[in-house]
Amino acid sequence: MRRRALRPCRPPIPRYPRTPPVPLLVMDSISKSFAGLKALDAVSLTIDPGEVVALVGQNGAxxxxxxxxxxxxxxxxTGSIQFDGREADFSMPAEAEAAGIATIYQEINLAPQRSVAENIYLSRELRRFGMLDSGAMRRGAEEILKSFELSIDVDRPVGQFDAATRQMVAIARAVLQDARLVIMDEPTSSLDEREVGILFRTIRMLKQRGVSIIFVGHRLDELYAVxxxxxxxxxxxLVARGAMADFPKIELVRHMLGKELDALTLVAPEEDKVSKPVRLELHGASAGTRVVDVDLKLREGEITGLAGLLGSGRSETARLIFGADKLEKGELTLEGRARHYREPSDAIADGIGFVSEDRKIDGIIPDMSVRENMTLALLPKLKRAGIVDRRRQDEIAQRFIKALSIKCSSPDQPIKELSGGNQQKVLLARWLATDPRILVIDEPTRGIDIGAKSEILKLLRNLADEGLSVLMISSELEELLACSDSVSVLSDGRSVARLSRGELSEPALISAMAHQVD
Known part of the structure; x- marks a missing residue:
């Protein structure tokens, strides 16, 4: 009987836990203040090689x-930064770029007068015998753009192409730099559906190569897709961090908006059983890429809230109503009559006033007085033989300083010396002095303290009760809930919901703002 040879006993193969990847980027406890105001408060962010991270938040986040x-x-x-395993302390963008960080800003940073090929190879020009090798750069540019399914004349100045093509050129330049981390700031804002698909394929290609991407965006569907x-x-x-799949849309929006609600001492308007007359209506309105299909009704003596996430088209809709942007499709009617505003002066003549989102850039003129800022929209009516009637100007300023309780030393005080809340009151007075029928106000309480917030919102409520039609755009849910008669919700430039007074609640608003357009 043949015996089987005994096999030597082998020890079991030890199973070690998989080593996690070494992070490409570690930002630890980063803080930054401007003029005593904290812009960043101990923010920590870690990104792995080949990870595509959505960086989201409202304006000012x-x-x-x-x-x-x-x-x-x-x-x-304060804080520290490590990039690619080394301490990083870049003092200028060129140092970050040399280390392997490429940034593509929403305002595409290219040299418009130089050719496509020159822009793609900018600061990395190919040379032969000490001379620029234009032929090699032309061929290289054509090859990399071909991978993006883009066939263009790379010898033409990049400024002659549309925004979508310039965006692709900027991305091609970043790819050519062999960047380890690419930061894309609103990269799809000027792209159509086909171009977005190409961009996403490019992002997945970069991911496969181990390139990490920070994707700053607001279109939720795109974030979940890529x-x-x-x-x-x-x-x-930084209020939340995790896998995209672990954040349903409703939770994502809740984190972006926050749950902390300031207490406003306002009495919410009761819902009228009889609808008030429609004063202004938008139907199927479209303008550019940010306003696609908007329906909106402003009623006499009501505050209509306009809600939506960053990039939803709220401010662009306001500009459309005011004539700052031209209506391309759809219809705008004022008291039943079709209107076509070529410029803001047309809207002003129809009794429409507009307080923009950024009062420091688009609102106040800092070095001018309270009186001059307040009467700016009335100047054509205050002039006699080309000279401003100072007496009438003073009368108007004194009247509104008293009516709106504006705190200033005198009408001659420079507006830049006033608090944010009082500056906002001056801007309100500027339009109230024109005796408007409609007031469009974008972020009425941004950057002002809680006491001034309550005053501004009460003032808007009183104006509506006196018959003014108010369109109030706000990122603050509590403001919309506190004083709106109805709220229209936008998503990606489209109207997705309209909530009457009886339907308004925080969960209903958040659900509408997280709406997915099919």
Whole structure:
């Protein structure tokens, strides 16, 4: 009987836990203040090689400041940065770029007078025998753009192409730099559906090569389509971080908006059983890429709230009503009559006033007095033989200083010396002095304290009760809930919901704002 040879006993193969990837980027406890105001508060962010991270948040959340600190535009106050295993302390964007960080800003940063090929190879020009090798750069540019399904004349100045093509050129330049981290700031804002598809294929290609991407965007569908994880910022803090799949849309929106509600001592309007007359109506309105299909009704003596996430088209809809942007499709009617505003002066003549979102850039003239700022929209009516009637100007200023309780030393005080709340009251007075029928006001309480917020909102409520039609755009849910008669909700430039007074609630608003357009 043959015996089987005994096999030597082998020890079991030990199973070690998989080593996690070494992070490409570690930003630890980054803080930054401007003039005593905290823009970033101990923000920490880690990104792995080949990870596509959505960086989201409303205006003022701190996204841009964080990116500018990473890329050397701003210096951080506290905290540390490690990139590719080394301490990083970039003092200028060129240093960040040399280290392997490419940034594609929403305002596409290209040299418009130089050719496509020159822009793609900018600061990395190919040379032969000490001379620029234009032929090699032309061939290289054509090849990389071909991978994006883009066939154009690369010898033409890039400024002659549309925004979508310029965006692709900027991305091609970043790819050519062999960047380890690519930051894309609203990269799809000027792209059509086909171009977005090409961009997403490019992002997946970069991901396969181990390139990490920070994708700053607001279109939720796009974030879920292309991003692995999400970092949510609010008020200078990182409030949530995790896998994209772990954040349903409703939770994503809740984190972006926050749950902290300021107490406003306002009495909410009761819902009228009889509808008031429609004063202004938008039907199927379209303008550019941000206003696609908007329906809106402003009624006599009501505050209509306009809600939506960043990039939903709220401010662009306001500009459309005011004639700052031209209506391309659809219809705008005022008291039943079709109107076509070529410029703001046409809207002003029809009794429409507009307080823009950024009062420092588009509103006040800092070095001019309270009186001059207040009567700016009335100047054509205050002139006699080309000279401003100072007596009438003073009368108007004194009347509204008293009526709106504006705190200033005199009408001659420079407006830049007033508090934010009083500056906002001056801008309100500017339009009230024109005796408008409609007032469009974008973010009426941004940057002002809680006491002034309550005053401004009460004032708007009183104006509506006196018959004014108010369109109030606000990112603050509590403001919309406190004083709107109805709220229209936009998503990606489309009207997706209209909530009457009886339907208004925080959950209903958040659900509407998280709407997915099919």
């Amino acid at each position: 701190g996204k841009s400041t964080l990116i500018k600190i990473l890329t050397g535009v701003y210096r951080r106050d 991003c692995d994880s999400v970092a949510i910022m609010r008020d200078g803090r």
